[in-house]
Amino acid sequence: MNVKIEEIDGNIVAILEGSLDTAAAAETEKAMNPLNDVEGKDIIIDCTDLAYISSAGLRIFLGILQSAQSKGGHVYIKGINDTVRSVFTITGFSNIFEFK
């Protein structure tokens, strides 16, 4: 699982690549941790190359969302495939995030 964080057009973009399963969660959480410190900018999680997301991955996303919302920020999820989208939907989180 690869995570790259960049600033693009004034937004903080996290580009995820691979499968965010339970085994990869701890490492991914550490790599995405800087997103919890973002203030005054929107966060985009680019999931174009994310093959799968587990419950542990959902928890990471939810933590980032909570942190951003408490500072008045937005978290957008970009480019998710059908598998990842269906995970968001069957767990009832599809209308909690903003999808691009």
Next chain:
Amino acid sequence: MMSEMVKLDAHGEMLLQQYRELRPTLQKLSDEAYDLLSRALREQGIYITAMEHRVKTEKSLTGKLELKGAKYKSIDDITDLVGLRVITFYTDEVDKVAAIAKRVFDIDWKESVDKRKLHQLDSFGYNSLHFICRLKTGGPRFELQMRTALQHVWSTIEHDTGYKGDVKIPREYKRQFSRLAGMMELIDDEFSRLRMVLTDYRRQMLALVKNGKLTDVPLSAETFRSYLELHPFDRLNKRIAAVNQAEIWPVSVMSYLPVLESFGLETLGDVQQFIDENCDEAYQLALSQLAITDLDILSSNTALQYLCIVYVLKHDGGRDGLKSLYDLINGESDANGMLADLMMEQAKTLPFMR
């Protein structure tokens, strides 16, 4: 400097000099009185439109002294050197602010005026409650004006157009102002009355919800919110969560209100019936989806989501109905078509679809 343009007599000049020496004290008083009152209003939960405070300018005082300087023996006799103004939404809140001000400040009752009560039965005009106050710790007196937003609008416009002093306003125009003041008073009273009616209505509805008389309660954002305090989806959420021993992540369910309204549910009784009639099938559908995964986190609107899906399918909404449902829940997107297909695929094996 204004005092150079306006000729004051020796007494007026003496008062003006006293004012200049007192000015730092007045500024401190203005800030302190404002802080004390705004804190007290906040603590009492009084929601006001605005609160202003100011120290009278030298220009304004000079004008006043030119007109009626002889009336004041010393600067202490001028009670509006510091002024606070509280503007409320409703007429009854003027009285609440007054009650709080009485507690926070010492009121000079001889000088305080309720201009709202000064009018003759057949006249209308400037309506405002004025207190002359002093801090409990002593110091100069100051004026506190309390009025509604509409009273403020009226008196500001009336002041702007009527007191310029260059031309005498004809009687017919003054009468037009009075007519508007009467109308403003009527509107103020109607707003207060309407608020009281709505508060009563809300109380009645909430009591009905608490007593379980849900069929009498129309479905609205407010009633739905109080219905949620009864945790109507908890049982189904826990049942679904038990499939994978999942954690339930609390989120707002309010975004589903438009969905329930789109189903034609008109009362909380309808919502309760909707839950009762669909909860077993909603559980079956959730079970069929979750049991094949190891997902152990669910949002607290999961139960309601599956209830809605089942409702659409039972009412022959089919794939298009599900797509419309997801469009309502998630916002319109082509991806919702894929979700609808996925759900149709899962649901078709369930008994209620046969």
